Amino acid sequence: MSRRLLEGSEAVAEAMVAAGCRFFAGYPMTPFTEVLEHLARLLPEYGGVCINAESELEAVGMAWGAAATGTRAATGSTGQGLSLMQESLAELGNARVPLVVLNMARAQGDYFQATRGGGHGDYRMPVLAPQDAGEAVELVQTAFELADQWRMPVLVFGDYYLAHTAQSVDVPAAGPAPAAPDWALDGGTGGSGRAKLISPLGSEKRRDDVGYDLQEHYRACATRVEEMAAGVEPQAEVVDADDADVIVMAWGTPARYIRAAVRELQAGGARVGFVRPITLFPFPSATVAAAAAGARLVLVYENNQGQMIDDVRLALEGRVPVKFIGGLSLDHSGFGIAPDLEVTTMRKRIEEAMC
């Protein structure tokens, strides 16, 4: 473990290597690009491979192939690039291939894409949303563990601020890459009568009945997603919710501005609490419901037109009114720098909504 001043992109890249990731493929796109740059430099130093894929479709395909050999693998992009990857993200869980996927998003408009399963079929994946580089380092490690445990893709959701803000972070030393698990392909079972198959159509060979039974397979996949949704511990940060009159919610880097605004309001005597979901899926519904149990109002900030607010409403089941205080805020670049994200502005929004 060493404490270093790193921008978020480099911290994430270092954390991936520390977590045993030895394969990465990506296609440049702001604000994800620097993660690719750092991994292109870092991975060969650790005997790994980083490929500059010719498209996001190929990036996720390459990572799929490497992951199928039991190599810890990752890919990433921004939300736009992830849109191109959705067919693969939808099928990786069906094929039981673990993969860590990074979304260095532009603002927060990809919440639905991340949490609803942005592709086809009945699937979800764990989604982890760090607020800063330090938390990103921890959640990257968690993401690889969850991906291996559930054998499905796991999304780590950052943004422009996370990628480009430098801060002191504790980076664990890179250990050896974990050994390939039993299910991984290496060619060795060929000719044994039990050669391995890894397929999104079902990896059990059905020798007596040629072909795939898709209904049986897709139901089994859906069951595994249900088990994951129940088995992954939801995480959230809760601040002073116990006797709060109003709860304010936000996620990712904007939550840091909201929390600061909540602190200012508290200093002025207002009974305001703060809840920040860290796992966006599974959503920390029980934590949100408990935190808001004594409140008269829940306010939700997001740098989009209102997406997580749906999950807040589902968590509260109509027991507490929920108001949106967010809204898309972008500078002219469109990369995710938000002129609105300023503590005084946030405090005024909360104050107006509380009245």
Place this chain on the structure above:
Amino acid sequence: MLIEREGLQVIDTDRPPAEPARLVDDFTPELVDVGTHGLCPGCGEPIAVRAAVEAIAELGLTQRTIAVFGIGCYTAFSNNLDVEVLQALHGRAPSLATGVKRARPDTAVITVQGDGDMVNEGLQEVLHTAARGESVTCVMLNNGVFGETGGHLTATTVLGQRTKNTLDGRDAREHGYPILLADLIAQLEGAAYVARCSVNDAGHVARTKRHLTRALETQMQGAGFSFVEILTMCPTGWFIDTLEAPAYLESTVAAVHIPGVVKDVLASRG
């Protein structure tokens, strides 16, 4: 029952058989788990897949091979082989193969894709994989139609070919020209071995196996990307009689997609 016709003893097919059909031999090739595959009578794909697994076995690569399958009729074999298989999405096999090979350079990696999969859906994938000189072997089973959907135009369909969405035949003015993929790939520096062959008769099947063997040898010597395009019969998708399909392939498909070794870097190095 044998009868004499035009001086020859032939089976009488003008009346019901005297005895029910019986299994003479249920030979299942090595590395194929189950003899049945559910593909149409006259299909060329099982012959091509068999040639591929025979080449793998004869090169001693059985326990080092990972086959990456695309999506098409031949996907019936992704669940039916005794070599390790990674099933890809439609068009994406070359990028999965790239990831496999880079992560496990000691393996032999072969993709099996159709023309719809490789040329329509995933042309970019195979071209970039070839240009990168990836040490993998990509195999295209080219029957010139989307067989699994029931006989529709692909990017390799020859001019004049009738398909379900070119009922009057492929017309260049309406539907453009077929892509001759082997010739396209051969132009890329990263491609070390490129061949086109067919499975319409025993001689061509033997040549197909030789090309597949040479492609795998090229891969195992690390010489670069290797590619084998195999012309296969699809009487169902061509809407012709099963028995006419091999001759149709020869006269129509192979007249445009011309068989032969297009590039062999190892041979030219001596």
